[in-house]
Amino acid sequence: MTVSRRSAGFTLIELTLVTLLVLIIAGLSTPLFKKTLSDLSARNTAFSVCKLINYAQEMAILQRSSYRIDFDFKKGKYQLLRLSSSVNPPAFKKVTGRFGRLFGIPQGLRLSGDKSGMTFYSDGHCDDIKINILTDMSGYSIEVKGFGNAVEIKEVNIER
Numbered sequence: 001m002t003v004s005r006r007s008a009g010f011t012l013i014e015l016t017l018v019t020l021l022v023l024i025i026a027g028l029s030t031p032l033f034k035k036t037l038s039d040l041s042a043r044n045t046a047f048s049v050c051k052l053i054n055y056a057q058e059m060a061i062l063q064r065s066s067y068r069i070d071f072d073f074k075k076g077k078y079q080l081l082r083l084s085s086s087v088n089p090p091a092f093k094k095v096t097g098r099f100g101r102l103f104g105i106p107q108g109l110r111l112s113g114d115k116s117g118m119t120f121y122s123d124g125h126c127d128d129i130k131i132n133i134l135t136d137m138s139g140y141s142i143e144v145k146g147f148g149n150a151v152e153i154k155e156v157n158i159e160r
Helices: 011-064
Strands: 069-070 077-084 091-093 110-113 116-121 130-134 137-144 152-157
Touching: 011 069, 011 077, 011 116, 011 130, 011 137, 011 152
Parallel strands: none
Antiparallel strands: 069 077, 069 116, 077 091, 110 130, 130 137, 137 152
């Protein structure tokens, strides 16, 4: 009985070619994946800001007290504050609990706006504001206009 020298399996050249093809496909898809991940991050951050805005509006009405969201555009941070009448003169103090923590935007995003904060009053109205959460190529714009209007999110494309 004769044994064939060629046994079943792959040659080194075949394995190298398949590995090379996989690396080329991964290299081509990485920029697309990075852009998609950045866009999803911006969208998630925009919705988180909107949820905090809605929460502040509701709490101002329910607790008959003014609330404020302060934005730090340079550091990319924002925080919910409540008007404290226990100090003289009344001032906004940090809210306790999970909504009172200092929120930050993910790395790679920019936070900008026309005002550094917005106040929610106990009668249901609030300050007008426009906040932008941007990536390098796109992002989202959040607009709030006074009394009784819903928070509006618009997708923004940045021209280069």
